Amino acid sequence: QQQVKQSPQSLIVQKGGISIINCAYENTAFDYFPWYQQFPGKGPALLIAIRPDVSEKKEGRFTISFNKSAKQFSLHIMDSQPGDSATYFCAATFSGGYQKVTFGTGTKLQVIP
């Protein structure tokens, strides 16, 4: 019940295209859903996060869509750039920041020129 399923495992997108990564969770008690971006040899960096009381959150080229009834959420990267090439992890946790985070399996994104 603590799992977060993430797809696809890898994704190749042309520069300027839209990258879409999907995640599904099981535990309805989760109430905070962050996305992390990780470059090789580096720690994950918080990209954007959403709470289940909103259906969409946008920050620059990054948008999270959240479907509470389906227990699914997705990351959209608009106008994808080669610099966006990284591994993206969705995650689920509980409010407060002091709770352990359940990570998805990761999506390796490659944006080609």
Add this chain to the structure above:
Amino acid sequence: GAVVSQHPSRVICKSGTSVKIECRSLDFQATTMFWYRQFPKKSLMLMATSNEGSKATYEQGVEKDKFLINHASLTLSTLTVTSAHPEDSSFYICSASGLAGRDQETQYFGPGTRLLVL
């Protein structure tokens, strides 16, 4: 704000020796710190959660006598890999949680420490 550092960034040691990894929150007080392990092309696996001044809580399957965690202050947590063996070679990442940064209810990750045990 919300910067977390780790030291060292890379360490190579001989089998049987102990290695200490430091995790520091540079611009905020971290009441809770987490230690993760990441294998190549895999997701992060939580090893333990530590709160300042108390014993760490280890995840199932993680040997507490092998991976010693100390959270002595609100800005420093250490992970000591005791009697390291080649199978302990991995990427170790810490995260810190506290009232800081643009999102006060999330964890901020360090840059990671690459451990290679020969």
